[in-house]
Amino acid sequence: MDDWLIDSTEVEASWVTADLAIFTVRGGRLMVLLVERGVEPYLGHPALPGGYVQKAETLREGALRELWEEAGIDGSRLHLEQLGAYGDPRRDPRGRVVTIAYLALGPDLPAPVGGTDARHAYWFPVSELADDPHALAFDHMDILTDALEQIRRKLEYTAVATAFCGESFTLSELRTVYEVVWGEHLDPSNFRRKVLNTAGFVQPTGDQRLPATGRPAALYRRGNAWLLSPPLLRAAGKAK
Structure with missing residues (x-):
């Protein structure tokens, strides 16, 4: 390429x-x-x-x-x-x-x-x-492979994961994006802490989503930051 x-x-x-x-x-x-x-x-x-x-x-x-x-x-x-x-x-x-x-x-x-x-x-x-x-067909597997790795890298350093979510989303839904793109399980508590400690990544909407069972989940929207500081780094060698 x-x-x-x-x-x-x-x-x-x-x-x-x-x-x-x-x-x-x-x-x-x-x-x-x-x-x-x-x-x-x-x-x-x-x-x-x-x-x-x-x-x-x-x-x-x-x-x-x-x-x-x-x-x-x-x-x-x-x-x-x-x-x-x-x-x-x-x-x-x-x-x-x-x-x-x-x-x-x-x-x-x-x-x-x-x-x-x-x-x-x-x-x-x-x-x-x-x-x-x-x-x-063609060299489209090369393109797909490069695109997938680009997404995986960008999830670490940017707020691009929110592009997979609707206008409002739960932290569980955001975590699912990271898990399916990186191909690894993330601890819910650690993920929540890292996201909320990353300035400008997400903002609370003040609303909640009522699941079929369990407690209501707080809703968030994308914040005003594109670059994440600190970044959310994937586990070394585990991306698939």
Whole structure:
């Protein structure tokens, strides 16, 4: 992977694609959005959503359009950031194609709807892809692996975990995000202490959520800090 970011004016648009690694947490599992390709190459294979950027589009506009056309999801409401450029000359059998990969996060996103050159769009557990380097078309497993590690790192030093939550959330729901992304169990008391001792990470809303059983849980919203100080570090060697 090239470790630089690219501007849409620097490469001929007809040979630039935008691909998206989109994550959400559903049913206590980290899920990634996949599409079943409806055209060659890799007809019928699972892939990340994406496609060619049109000449009049910015890279971001192309990524958002492809997400809407292939999965029926409005990406403007997601946390969206550019991950990097992938330009191996053998990555696409159609020719020399550079893709700009985007990372997107959202809270319990709805079931996607396939369209255009995607036969079907669906959420798939990330844990069931991790052991198969050829599970996805093109070099999309490389993109997925890089995106996952980017999220894991950012959870340590930024408030990006709140992008997986709704406008208000419990600390238990926030802890679940860390657990499913890092792949490790976190002690509830220690997690609560660390979050509340990190200035600006979360703010209480003053409201509570009434569970079916047990005590009411206090609700929080994202605070005004993006960088976490001190950071919430994962256990060494335990991320999966």
